[in-house]
Amino acid sequence: MTAPADETGRPSGVARVLVIGAAVLAVLLLGAAVGLLVKLPGSTSTSAAPASGSVDVGFCQDMSQHHLQGIQMANIARDRSTDTEVRQLAFDIASTQLEQVGRMKGWLMMWNEHEQNISGVYMSWMNDSGVHGHGATTPEAGKPLMPGMAVTDELTKLRTMPAGRDFDVYFLQLMLRHHMGGSPMAEYASTRASQPFVRTLADNMLKSQASETELMKDYLAKRGAAPLP
């Protein structure tokens, strides 16, 4: 420890020990920092349950809620339409989406998350999409909660319209808009969710709803009607 500096003027043993000690400390600090950071939500770790605010949780919560309104509208058509074709489509949509909601809510329960978004801000998990207009939405009186969703007045109109061609057309228009509005969420989650089963479900929704979208456009054309603007 008290060895004198050598003749070439290099630092003494003490200084060398200090420098080495500092280097070791720095490495330990950096290692500790890395250790902390890899546990941050949104990191690539896939072993643990997805965190609040993650794509997986956000998608399951917001898509469940989006689906529930689709089910609601489909059930109205299933109850009231006089057209077999429309009733069949309504049954298909309602039963498929209800089953998908059950899956998503089951996962949310496993992850100890709310089964629906109670923050009042929707789709904030899509914020790094870089696509303007797909960002978070906040409830506002008379505005849809999420893209494609019907407002209360539209639901009331659907519920109270007399059965017939106009009812079928209005249902198809609302449901077409609903499907199209939900697809960016499914698209985003199909590539960015951390859990493979969430990506699979989102991808499946995207594809099956795309074909239903085409079908509804055909049904509207067949009835001499156009999609909602």
Next chain:
Amino acid sequence: MTSGKKTKATRNSVAAARSSVVASKPKPWGTIIAVIAVLGLAGGVFGYAYSQIHANNVKEAALAKWKPSDTNKDPSTQLAGIVTKEYKGSRHVEATQRVAYDQTPAFGGPHDAQWADCTGVVYDKAVRTENMVHGLEHGAVWIAYNPDQVKDDALAKLKVKVEGIPYMMLSPFPGLDKPISLQSWGHQLKVEKADDERIDQFVSSLLRNPNTYPEVGASCENTAFLSNPAPFVAEKPGADAVPMDGGKDDSQTEGQQGQQPNMSTPPASGSASTPPSS
């Protein structure tokens, strides 16, 4: 650290000066600065990571406080002013019957077989309690307000919390003893103002909390009811009202009609001038 280094360095340089004729060696400032810089950088990175984690943990903890989980099954018990009661589900009464509820507004007990639609519905007129209670059984939160005390901005604030939000319903409740009363199955909280933070905490704790409502997975849709909601009955239930432990147990036969109901005096529907009493 620096002072110790300095004295040793001084001693060393003195020794070096003694052992040679060369002028005294300068202190290794470059090394000192480099060591401090590296330590500072490492400390900074660690500090940043730690503060990020800490902020995140604080945020998570604040959210988790009102989020039902395996370890926090009913967060609402931490709410100041919460009233809780145990009620048995699935006991039904007929559309013509009244229930002698033990609370006002009621938040559990026998109820009508038709649940009030709770798909984010804002009821403009007061609704029959026997139907609202069935909505609670399906996991909904019912916000009741005194129409004489809650109007305009305050009412608009409540509507935004309900309209279109699944498993939420809002309705006026004539004669309510506080401006706002929140109900979930077995839970009630009365507050004075629409911006009371406990409203959102109540909703966060209890909306479709699988630990606190009897029929997990039940639907809130009931378009027949929504098209023609049963009106609120202001009169106090009579002696023929179904007691809190009464009602037909439909837990095994829901959806099937059993024996004829007791067709006693139908409730007078009409003026909401008389406040209900508990």
